[in-house]
Amino acid sequence: MFLLNFIPDAFLALVVNAVLIAGLVGTVASILFKLVIRYIPWFIPYRTLLQAVSVLLLVAGVYFKGGIGVEMEWRAKVKDLEEKIAKSEAESKAANQNIVTVYKDRVKVVKEQQVVIQEKIKEVEVKIDSQCTITAETIDILNNSAKGPQK
Amino acid sequence: MKNLFLVPLIFVLSGCFFGTAPVKRSFPEVPKELMESCPDLKLVEKTEKLSDVLKVVTENYSQYHECRIKADTWMEWYKTQKQIFDSVK
Numbered sequence: 001m002f003l004l005n006f007i008p009d010a011f012l013a014l015v016v017n018a019v020l021i022a023g024l025v026g027t028v029a030s031i032l033f034k035l036v037i038r039y040i041p042w043f044i045p046y047r048t049l050l051q052a053v054s055v056l057l058l059v060a061g062v063y064f065k066g067g068i069g070v071e072m073e074w075r076a077k078v079k080d081l082e083e084k085i086a087k088s089e090a091e092s093k094a095a096n097q098n099i100v101t102v103y104k105d106r107v108k109v110v111k112e113q114q115v116v117i118q119e120k121i122k123e124v125e126v127k128i129d130s131q132c133t134i135t136a137e138t139i140d141i142l143n144n145s146a147k148g149p150q151k
Numbered sequence: 152m153k154n155l156f157l158v159p160l161i162f163v164l165s166g167c168f169f170g171t172a173p174v175k176r177s178f179p180e181v182p183k184e185l186m187e188s189c190p191d192l193k194l195v196e197k198t199e200k201l202s203d204v205l206k207v208v209t210e211n212y213s214q215y216h217e218c219r220i221k222a223d224t225w226m227e228w229y230k231t232q233k234q235i236f237d238s239v240k
Contacts, residue, residue, distance in 0.1 A: 082175045084239045092179040100182045103224045109215050114213040118206060125202040132201040138197045142204065146192040146211060150187045 009072065016068050020061030026054025176239075179232045185225055189218040 029036050032052040037044050121128075194210045195204050 009217075029172070077172055083176065085176055088206065088235050088239045089177065089179075091235045092232060096182050096228070096234060099224060099228050100184055100230065102227075103182075103184060103220060106220045106224075110213055110220065111198045111217045114188060114210065117209045117213075121202055121205055121209065128202050128205065133199050134201055134204055135199075135207070139197060139204065143194045146194055150194070 016064040021057030
């Protein structure tokens with residue numbers, strides 16, 4: 001069945017119909033054998049062979065006719081699913097672009113705010129430093145806290 | 152001759168077990184901006200000036216806000232992509 005994917009739909013349908021029709025014609029001919037041998041008398045010894053081959057072709061034809069219907073249904077489902085996936089992938093890319101744009105905008109606001117804060121610190125630097133002296137222990141505590149748990 | 156009908160019966164029944172849908176789906180790409188991990192917090196140089204300490208502390212706060220935005224964006228990315236993924240049935 002996997003190999004059927006590589007065969008075009010029309011060719012598959014043609015082969016299946018040919019097998020089915022050959023099986024039907026053969027089966028009808030074997031049922032009406034007395035009528036057939038009036039026109040083709042040399043065919044008399046092949047009656048059993050005709051019956052066997054016709055039945056096999058008919059059953060194979062019916063089987064493949066059903067099979068091809070299922071195969072076409074599957075192909076339609078696959079095509080539909082591929083279209084949906086292509087659409088979802090496009091949506092996914094668009095969503096990614098939107099998410100990145102929003103992310104960059106938000107980060108930009110934080111950075112701009114940081115610049116403003118740094119400027120503000122520069123403005124009041126002298127005043128702040130005149131009123132307070134930081135000890136080495138204070139910086140150690142702060143840095144240890146900033147380092148977090150050691151890996 | 153009667154037994155001949157058993158052959159196609161087996162043939163018909165065996166036909167049910169073939170066939171898989173050849174559809175591939177790729178995992179959505181994560182924006183490269185989100186794949187960068189947050190940097191370590193900045194440490195204060197040895198100083199007696201409170202303003203120097205304040206500069207580093209505010210920079211670290213700023214760093215935290217950036218990382219929080221990144222975490223929020225990851226959640227938003229997951230939620231959006233899952234919604235798109237689940238819409239295909």
